[in-house]
Amino acid sequence: MNGTGLDVFWTNLKQVPTSFRDSLVRQGAPTSDRARAQAVFSNVFLHLHSTRSHVRTLRFSTTLAMGMATLSFFLILVVTGVLLMVYYKPSVDLAYESMKDIHFVVPTGRVIRNVHRWAAHLMVITVFLHMARVFYTGSYRKPREFNWLMGMGLFVLTLALSFTGYLLPWDQLAYWAVTIGANIAGSPAELTDALGITGWFDPGGFQKRLLLGASEVGEEALIRFYLLHVMVLPLFVLALLAVHFWRIRKDGGLGRPGGTPTVAGKGAAAIDADAAGAGAASASPGEVDVAHTPSEAGAKTFGLMAVIRDRTPATNLDPEDTVPSWPYLLRAELFIFMACVLLSLLLGVFFDAPLKEAANPSIPENPAKAPWYFLGLQEMVSYSAFMGGLVIPAIVVLGLALIPYLDREPGEAGTYFDNATGRRVAWRSLLFGAVAAILTVAIPVNFGWLRSWFPGVPQLVIIFINPGTLLTAAYALWSIHVLRREGSTRMAAIALFTCFLIGFVILSYVGSELRGPNWDFYWSKSQWPVH
Amino acid sequence: MPARLEPEPVSxxxxxxxxxxxxxxxxxxxxxxGALKLPMPRVLPEAGARFRIGSPGDFVPGTEQVIKDRNIVVRCTEQGVAAVSLVCTHLGCIATRSPDGFHCPCHGSKFGDRGEVIGGPAPRGLRWLQVSRAADGSLVVDLKREVKPDTWYAV
Structure with a gap:
């Protein structure tokens, strides 16, 4: 019968809103804790959270909110970046004009561009602080070593994104900063030249040509940087972010003293250490001693011990310290996100991103400065391009990446500086690192360097003995000193990381504020010579 | 038969x-x-490295002139004409003339009158470039061909 078919159709049509909602949210309205928990674990985006969060996770002091702030700035950058792409034209003739258009003509263009610039600066800051927080709380320890590596990858990608974005306005600042950057990529020639082998082995020239697609910064370089900035690097960031967040869950959430035991092994090393200390049969760290545990479990009637590695069953202990992620965690995240939006919007409305004159390949900016977070490098580059621009950064990144593999001391994550010794080491390293960094700047500024004393000194000597390499060596020696004195790789790591952090801050400050025309030293910008 | 029962290392x-x-x-x-070979250019997209700088008569001994588009300085003495690149050998900024030679604004490299390094981070002196004469008699500079310092092209 016709009527039945039509009736069904009409009923279905009328129920489309309801049945669509049911298909979208299967567990019904989120009116109870249970429904909200189901919503969290059945939604692809929300399921990055566990359904319940530990109260400690929600405390500001645990994370300083830096990870979430970094993600917030990244999201802001994606949205504003896509909007800017509507008008931006990656071509030497049009790029600068389209920047002017965005600034003066496009509706909201000025604010969107400013917000993009400010969020980029802020993201670099929060990445640094996030890394410092994770380091000082020991949160890179087993089982979180691999996630520390993912974080290092994201750190490098963040810097690469901001460097590639720097060229796009095609103004004087952009052109010369990238010329310098590309020549740093080509600086292995400094070493190969000194050894006289550039003719047949030229990694520097290869890198530079690959980056620029030419021997000078021009159209090819602009389109390459654009491609990296809007496509390649963001895709890598998204991939690493997914792994980074996933591993937070899989590694047992945020580290905390007495944290939740997980199969992945919260403080597995600590348990093993205890077992070894008690003279019990000790499994090597990381190996689940399946054969051993059931018999013990049987004797003590702790069935759970076979599955969850810890000294005591977690029954009824931990859940009382947790709260539903919806609403508590989601609310905190939204709050941080809104704070980040507000901050970058306020900065964007009141402070314009710089745009200098259009790029001129004949007249460098004086001084030609990279973005502030590269000025520490530029300070070292002003002694030797190859060491300061490539070798030392590579050593720093490699050293940071290896931290969780070189410091494998058992310990719990979540306590800043671990203990009183850690705090003492950090303070002393801060002092040592600061004095060494200031001397690194002060000695060459006041007395010159090798070439001022011995005019005929070979380039090879300067490459290896310059203030930048000596500073790096001093930091390494200090760390070794702490290692011998305290007998602890964790303390040595704290020493090295603190030195690196304060050295970075001081050199960046000198590069940003105290260097003027010809990279000469000035106490204040008001002393710069007038041209 | 026993051989067949022994466990194989890889089944x-x-x-x-x-x-x-x-x-x-x-x-x-x-x-x-293979695909990653694509970004490596086989031909570099750039203007020719050889270009005319004028006829020999344009250059008076004891003078020098900067050619801005090409970032070189052409110098003329009794010995002849020479072209020196102004591209800093440190990180590629453009050096400018100072009373006692050249200095680079980016990281403070200082070069003497002959382009030799006298201070700063530059690993080597400014490049002297080959000067030759085209068929029509005008002088030609080749940016890709470096010559030893103090090589003067007699005119």
């Missing part, structure tokens, strides 16, 4: 599966490496 099934897996991996990596 036949595993061998086939593993070789398939490794061949797939080799194919993917190989083709990716």
């Amino acid at each position: 036949r099934r595993d061998l086939l599966g593993l070789s398939g897996l490794w061949m797939t991996a080799a194919a993917v990596v190989g083709s990716m490496l």
